Amino acid sequence: LRIGSLLTAEVHLSGQQESLRLTVEVIWQRAEGARYLHGVRVFDSDETDYLNWLEAVAEAFSRSE
Numbered sequence: 001l002r003i004g005s006l007l008t009a010e011v012h013l014s015g016q017q018e019s020l021r022l023t024v025e026v027i028w029q030r031a032e033g034a035r036y037l038h039g040v041r042v043f044d045s046d047e048t049d050y051l052n053w054l055e056a057v058a059e060a061f062s063r064s065e
Contacts, residue, residue: 001029001036001038002026003026003029004026005025005026006024006025006043007023007024007026007040008021008023008024009021009022009024009040010022011053016056020048020049020053020056021048021049022043022045022048022049022053023042023043023045023047023050024040024041025041025043026038026039026040027039027040
């Protein structure tokens, strides 16, 4: 994946039956052995599940306190 690439990602969160479709941008990458790790930024988009994503993240943080 190239840094700066815009991609559609499908994310499945535990406890939810349906996956979330998100638009993400690759903002960093790091080699780890024969594999690469990538960091992404999630974009707000009307055609994705962005609001559901925000709610799921907020709920996860509230449970961790």
